[in-house]
Amino acid sequence: MRLLEEKIISEGRVLSDQVLKVDSFLNHQIDPFLMNEIGKEFALRFANEGITKIVTLESSGIAPAVMAGLYMNVPVVFARKRKSLTLTDDLLSASVHSFTKNETNEISISNKYLDEDDRVLVIDDFLANGQAALGLVEIVKQSGAKVNGIGIVIEKSFQQGAEKLKEFGFRVESLARIASLSNGEVQFINEKVG
Numbered sequence: 001m002r003l004l005e006e007k008i009i010s011e012g013r014v015l016s017d018q019v020l021k022v023d024s025f026l027n028h029q030i031d032p033f034l035m036n037e038i039g040k041e042f043a044l045r046f047a048n049e050g051i052t053k054i055v056t057l058e059s060s061g062i063a064p065a066v067m068a069g070l071y072m073n074v075p076v077v078f079a080r081k082r083k084s085l086t087l088t089d090d091l092l093s094a095s096v097h098s099f100t101k102n103e104t105n106e107i108s109i110s111n112k113y114l115d116e117d118d119r120v121l122v123i124d125d126f127l128a129n130g131q132a133a134l135g136l137v138e139i140v141k142q143s144g145a146k147v148n149g150i151g152i153v154i155e156k157s158f159q160q161g162a163e164k165l166k167e168f169g170f171r172v173e174s175l176a177r178i179a180s181l182s183n184g185e186v187q188f189i190n191e192k193v194g
């Protein structure tokens, strides 16, 4: 997605060969116009999947997921990373090791918001080794619902996640695919910008 790639080039900061910082439009401050375009693009790509629900992970997955939910006309559920006093229903949970924080979190969704006949689109901000996406997939499976697609805003294709998810048979659509972050430079798959 051209607009997203341009935004990554102009505002992204390469922190290391492995990590890209995009706090100015996705992970801290949020660009609503870009999120709107991202939501539209996900809706277009998954239009034929009969999606009934979107599942994401707090907090950075929420903005793109909500915009996709708006265009697809389906509800959005976000998994929580911490136990909440108000999250008292029967919980569907999975363990997720965080790539950026190097810690393991239990992520949870109330079983009230996933039905076994749901066709789910999983959305997340980044795809690195696939732990977050696989945790969300596991939660959806526990509910008996089906994962019909995985939508990623920024895929770091040099890490293992995308390959792993595709090996499991999931359809993965990533709006920006990064081939390399070497030498402080963002290189996209199929084209070199910047």
Ligand code: 5GP
Residues within 6 Å of the ligand: 018, 019, 020, 021, 022, 027, 057, 060, 097, 098, 099, 100, 124, 125, 126, 127, 128, 129, 130, 131, 132, 133, 156, 161
């Ligand atoms: P994975 O679970 O696929 O290994 O990593 C994906 C998760 O880690 C995402 O939910 C995202 O929050 C975080 N993450 C992974 N790599 C990056 C990165 O390069 N930059 C940022 N900002 N977050 C990342």
